[in-house]
Amino acid sequence: METVSSSQTVVISSSDSQSVSRQFAVQGETYLVMMIEGDRKLDLQLEVRALEGSRMTFLLINHNREEVILHDSYHLEADSESVIAYCQLNDYPLQADGEYHLDGQGASLKVQNAAMTSDNKVFRQNTLHNERNTTANVNNYGIAMKGGSCDFDVRNRIGKGCHGSETHQTSRILTYDSQSRGRILPVLYIDDNDVRASHAATMGQPDRDQIFYMQTRGLSYQEAMKLITVGYLLPVSEVIDDENINSLLRQEIETKVSECLM
């Protein structure tokens, strides 16, 4: 297991290997960016342990030009603060299984996920509160276009004895045409009292009145859609304090949206 304690960028190339397994232990204040590149199918296993009292910001950007099967799991120790952001805007299939274990008292987690697809992207996310006084916020923003589909299967579980915990999930999908599909399965398992929990799931098409409004100011339909799409996805970056990572994510969103809506 690699120990990371400051800023690090890791590049995973599917052209080098189609099956990759990486483990990281995070301590102190850490900014970790992982870029997935290459043009072959990739099976990626990630294990990350946020050590006690650590503050981690992790950004995963998927540029792979073939399918990715991602299994990532996180163990968050006491009083650790973790922000995990995904930028899944490439136009290839994805199956992502994320497991987030809040193992230590006072551990907190924010998951921010931006996904855009004209293919098929499936996310299964399990957030497990294994200790009391733990906090989790999971937010998904998906866009399905050109016949693509986007699935969010989001489960937050507060186990027995984990009182004082708080768990929230929000999933949103925009479908850009009648051939595209979205599916959200929000699940909360609550097995103790004195907890706070919520879920929100919304799905729909871009607001045509907003598009008309923008067109009245001279923007073409495509330009209006780009602005709306970037605006829809950008909240993913809002929780990232680090300026460099925030800027990287914003740039990535703006570039990919421009490419996809050309």
Place this chain on the structure above:
Amino acid sequence: MKRLEIKDLHVSVEDKEILKGVSLTVNEGEVHALMGPNGNGKSTLLMTVMGHPAYRVTSGSITLDGQDLLAMSVDARSKAGLFLGMQYPQTIDGVTNSDFLKAAVNAHRDEPISLFTFIRQMDKAFSDLGMKDDLAHRYMNEGFSGGEKKRNEIVQMKLLKPDLAMLDEIDSGLDIDALKIVADNINEMHESNNMAAIIVSHYERFLEYVRPAFAHVLVDGRIVASGGYELVEKIDTEGYEWLKAQNVEFKKEEVPVRVSLGSCAVNQKGRKNGNG
């Protein structure tokens, strides 16, 4: 020379005829007041000129300098010099006011505006409208008061410098000071750019500031009276009752229905927790 000509315009919304033969000509630099009871077609006329797809033109024509406006897309109409200040400006979450304004300004130019020039113009427009600086960096109209939204429409008008501004109840939601500020800015655009305007308003106070040279009354989808500013004064003192004596049939007042193109279920406010 910009000349908007509307001839015998008939417009339906969801198969219900709203405009029943409207004719109106607005020449360069002319300011027209469009008045009339609620729900009689004033907003429909402006929306149709701008090209809202829910408003179906069944017959008649609209031209701008002889060009068929009805054949043009909405954005092309804007680029041709039209501006619509809306009664209910849209809120667009995730898109900052400044980003939107810059995109709109650039849409009207061949070359993108320099950041420095844009910021200078935007700051001036905000200052002219007495708006707080932070509104530039907030999401488009998100959390704006009713008055701020209306001022923001005028900010856009100032930056886009249209030949013809159609302002739909731009005075509603404005307090007395803001009313004067908005009117001053419309007058300034009229004087410096020779901007023409069609102003829908119910309030003589606002029209007194703007002093339109032309006024029209739209009732049940038809212009039933036209004149100069004295028509505004007459309506202010006598209302619309005098038109009944001239055999004008009033449409039974209905609560005006906002025509929507269909909205997205994704309301950003819903991303706050607790909507389960």
